[in-house]
Amino acid sequence: MIKINLLPYRAARRKENIRRQISIFLLFFLFLATGLIYYHTVLSGRVALAKKKLQVTQEELKTYQAKVKQVDAIKAKLAILNKKLDVMAKLTLDRKAAADLLHEIAHLTVKGRMWITKIEDNGTMVVVSGIAMDNKTVATFMTRAEASPLFSSVELGNIVHEEMQGLKLKRFDIRCIKSA
Numbered sequence: 001m002i003k004i005n006l007l008p009y010r011a012a013r014r015k016e017n018i019r020r021q022i023s024i025f026l027l028f029f030l031f032l033a034t035g036l037i038y039y040h041t042v043l044s045g046r047v048a049l050a051k052k053k054l055q056v057t058q059e060e061l062k063t064y065q066a067k068v069k070q071v072d073a074i075k076a077k078l079a080i081l082n083k084k085l086d087v088m089a090k091l092t093l094d095r096k097a098a099a100d101l102l103h104e105i106a107h108l109t110v111k112g113r114m115w116i117t118k119i120e121d122n123g124t125m126v127v128v129s130g131i132a133m134d135n136k137t138v139a140t141f142m143t144r145a146e147a148s149p150l151f152s153s154v155e156l157g158n159i160v161h162e163e164m165q166g167l168k169l170k171r172f173d174i175r176c177i178k179s180a
Contacts, residue, residue, distance in 0.1 A: 101126065101150065108144040113137040126176045127157070131169050135159065138172050145176055153177040 101121060105128060109116060114137050118129040132138045138159060145154045157173035 104148060104150045108141060108148060110137050110140050114141060124178055126151070126178060128174045128176065129172070131162070131164075131171055133167075133169065135170060138170060138174075142174060145174070150179060151176040152179040 098121070102119070105116060105119060105126075109130075110132075113134075114130055114132040116128060116130040118127075120127040120129075132141070138156070142154050142156060145151050153176070155175045157175050159170050159172045162169050162171045
């Protein structure tokens with residue numbers, strides 16, 4: 001028997017295939033658009049969060065910079081104060097050093113046999129000038145000065161015989177190097 005198809009069967013199948021392909025194509029683009037929108041939303045949220053963190057960090061930085069300026073000002077004042085304290089300590093030490101030097105030299109002199117006429121202190125060396133009754137008195141003074149912890153080296157600069165008021169005296173200059 002011969003079958004006659006009055007309905008366009010192939011044409012209907014072709015139309016159905018085309019509809020299916022268009023549906024799949026449109027669904028693909030719909031899923032793609034949904035994925036892109038989701039990805040964009042996630043990235044926008046991350047960017048917004050990063051911007052907020054950046055803003056908070058910048059505000060913290062401003063407060064810390066103000067504190068850093070205060071700390072720098074305090075450090076500058078502290079440095080100035082330390083310099084002042086160092087100068088005061090040096091002045092106190094220098095004032096005390098001069099008194100200690102005079103005390104030590106007075107202690108080293110031979111009482112009644114010698115007189116100090118001049119003391120020059122240039123920081124590292126002290127030049128003592130004076131008058132003594134004899135050479136032995138000058139030698140005794142030099143021996144005492146060498147034994148003193150204040151001086152590390154003692155040298156006789158010169159000694160000159162001099163007559164004053166009928167007495168034969170010795171005028172001397174002694175160089176003493178201070179101990180460190």
